[in-house]
Amino acid sequence: MVVTVTAQQLQANLQGTVQIGGTVPDNPEIPALGGLVSSGSYSALTNPSPGELVSVFGVKLADGVEAASSLPLKTQMQGTLLALGGRPLPLIYTSPGQVNAMMPYGLRAGTTYQLIATRGNRLSVPQPVTVAAAEPAIFTVDASGKGQGDIFIYVSAAEQVLSAPARPAKAGDVLIIYCAGLGPVFPLIDAGFVVDHLIQTAAPIGLTIGGVQAQVLFSGLTGGLTGLYQVNAIMPDGVSPGDAVPVVLTMGNVSSPPVSMAVR
Numbered sequence: 001m002v003v004t005v006t007a008q009q010l011q012a013n014l015q016g017t018v019q020i021g022g023t024v025p026d027n028p029e030i031p032a033l034g035g036l037v038s039s040g041s042y043s044a045l046t047n048p049s050p051g052e053l054v055s056v057f058g059v060k061l062a063d064g065v066e067a068a069s070s071l072p073l074k075t076q077m078q079g080t081l082l083a084l085g086g087r088p089l090p091l092i093y094t095s096p097g098q099v100n101a102m103m104p105y106g107l108r109a110g111t112t113y114q115l116i117a118t119r120g121n122r123l124s125v126p127q128p129v130t131v132a133a134a135e136p137a138i139f140t141v142d143a144s145g146k147g148q149g150d151i152f153i154y155v156s157a158a159e160q161v162l163s164a165p166a167r168p169a170k171a172g173d174v175l176i177i178y179c180a181g182l183g184p185v186f187p188l189i190d191a192g193f194v195v196d197h198l199i200q201t202a203a204p205i206g207l208t209i210g211g212v213q214a215q216v217l218f219s220g221l222t223g224g225l226t227g228l229y230q231v232n233a234i235m236p237d238g239v240s241p242g243d244a245v246p247v248v249l250t251m252g253n254v255s256s257p258p259v260s261m262a263v264r
Helices: none
Strands: 002-009 014-021 032-039 051-060 080-084 093-094 098-102 110-119 127-130 152-156 159-164 174-180 206-209 214-220 228-236 242-251 259-263
Touching: 032 110, 032 127, 051 110, 051 259, 080 093, 228 259
Parallel strands: none
Antiparallel strands: 002 014, 032 051, 051 098, 080 110, 093 098, 110 127, 152 159, 152 174, 174 228, 206 242, 214 228, 242 259
């Protein structure tokens, strides 16, 4: 192998080149990155946002399986470290084929960063990741990003009931919708740390249920956890009843993939 490095100083019309030659041993244990998706929608057409929970797929990403057991989240588990633009990502879960992580806050929308997986002293080939201001997605019961959403009727501080066919929502109910990708928050916090006070999204959220606009009471991070957003809203009048009524979140001109809830 020969590595060639060329440096230029255009103003002074200077240029220099150096070459280094040698051999490189075969290393079959190099981690390789595949796709990066939203942990909420699992859509492959993804531009993650600051603070979003994401799943990164690949091969040889970790030495073993481990799930985070405490907060703040660690940035290295099972020999694995993911870095985006040189910033380590807080890790939620690691395995050889999949790593779940949290995007840092403070990333600039519209900027492309390089994602690198490190396992021990082995580095993956960088993968470009372009960051969006927001990428809203509602979590679903089967974690597929489709079907029944994680949408609950607020009964009391100690009780939330899934708005499924067995307990459909009605007009006037307070709803709690658990989601990802709602972007920057205020006040700004560090990714991976526990949320111990009220933290709202920096941008307003729109919500439609069965095509009818709903009143949003709150959008922000869920207390006692990290990286999980919630939207609190009032179930509107005029929604056609059904067991699979579509629910969509909107931030600016970006809408979440539709999920469903039961309405009577």
